[in-house]
Amino acid sequence: MTRHVALVVNPTSGRGLGARVAPVVRARFEAAGLTVSEYATTCAEDVGRISAEVIASGADAVALIGGDGTVHLGAQVLARSGMPFGVIPAGTGNDFARGVGIPLDDPGAAADRIVAGRTRSVDLAVAKDEFITTVVAGGFDSLVNKRANAMSWPKGNARYTVATLAELRTFKPLSYVLTIDDEVIETDAMLVAVGTGPTYGGGLQICAGAEIDDGLLDITVIKPVSRLTLLQMFPKLSKGTHVGHPMVQAYRGKSVRLESPGVTAYADGEILGPLPVDIGIAPGALTVFA
Numbered sequence: 001m002t003r004h005v006a007l008v009v010n011p012t013s014g015r016g017l018g019a020r021v022a023p024v025v026r027a028r029f030e031a032a033g034l035t036v037s038e039y040a041t042t043c044a045e046d047v048g049r050i051s052a053e054v055i056a057s058g059a060d061a062v063a064l065i066g067g068d069g070t071v072h073l074g075a076q077v078l079a080r081s082g083m084p085f086g087v088i089p090a091g092t093g094n095d096f097a098r099g100v101g102i103p104l105d106d107p108g109a110a111a112d113r114i115v116a117g118r119t120r121s122v123d124l125a126v127a128k129d130e131f132i133t134t135v136v137a138g139g140f141d142s143l144v145n146k147r148a149n150a151m152s153w154p155k156g157n158a159r160y161t162v163a164t165l166a167e168l169r170t171f172k173p174l175s176y177v178l179t180i181d182d183e184v185i186e187t188d189a190m191l192v193a194v195g196t197g198p199t200y201g202g203g204l205q206i207c208a209g210a211e212i213d214d215g216l217l218d219i220t221v222i223k224p225v226s227r228l229t230l231l232q233m234f235p236k237l238s239k240g241t242h243v244g245h246p247m248v249q250a251y252r253g254k255s256v257r258l259e260s261p262g263v264t265a266y267a268d269g270e271i272l273g274p275l276p277v278d279i280g281i282a283p284g285a286l287t288v289f290a
């Protein structure tokens with residue numbers, strides 16, 4: 001029987017990359033004998049609305065062309081639906097796709113994963129009634145995220161570097177109360193990040209070693225360090241080698257409560273809301289082509 005794939009395209013992802021890769025992906029699916037229904041989103045709300053329509057339509061699979069923002073919006077509807085879900089990375093960060101191991105710079109190869117049809121179940125975090133597909137940032141990193149989202153230049157990941165340098169000028173460590181399962185930790189820190197997958201910000205391995213299907217949240221605390229030390233840590237974050245640093249602490253748990261006055265949490269690169277935030281885990285909630 002011919003498989004029917006719904007191709008949902010955010011044409012604005014990656015500053016228009018989404019629109020450019022859509023014909024490549026469609027051609028790949030059709031060459032493999034799949035039936036394709038293509039939908040282009042015109043606003044953020046369309047991602048969830050169309051995903052719901054696709055589930056109801058009886059399509060065999062959904063392929064989403066976009067970045068982490070688009071995946072976040074799609075996951076709100078696709079989680080726990082059982083609908084197999086493929087991602088063609090077309091954003092600036094693509095951290096969810098990176099965590100799953102989907103090719104990041106080759107849309108045809110990413111499409112081939114969907115054609116091959118091998119799926120796996122991955123965990124999602126849950127906070128403030130939202131599913132989260134990568135990492136919750138609460139601290140210095142949320143300020144960087146906020147600043148980077150407001151910048152139109154430079155393009156791509158360099159925005160995060162510029163935003164980091166700008167925020168570093170004035171940042172002071174924050175006071176946290178962190179509750180991981182039943183353990184309460186009171187500490188000052190530069191940031192606390194909680195993820196199902198290892199990366200945010202386009203490949204920074206803030207939760208290095210996180211497994212996306214172990215049913216656990218990975219928590220990273222960067223304790224107060226000098227500006228210079230934090231700057232020196234950044235290149236290490238790309239490789240995950242910050243982990244052995246004495247001021248970096250890592251935990252695992254099934255639930256996390258994160259409290260710090262005046263801090264706004266970001267998740268999947270978008271605003272989640274002010275702390276406190278309670279983060280739980282939905283094991284295996286998303287079925288993805290891998």
Ligand SMILES: Nc1ncnc2c1ncn2[C@@H]1O[C@H](COP(=O)(O)OP(=O)(O)OP(=O)(O)O)[C@@H](O)[C@H]1O
Nearest residue numbers: 014041042043044066067068069070091092093094
């Ligand atoms: N036509 C549209 N369709 C869907 N979303 C849109 C549209 N226009 C703007 N958006 C908004 O664009 C945001 C960003 O999309 P997306 O995350 O896919 O790309 P990105 O920001 O380039 O990549 P990344 O999140 O990986 O850095 C979405 O969260 C959504 O709110």
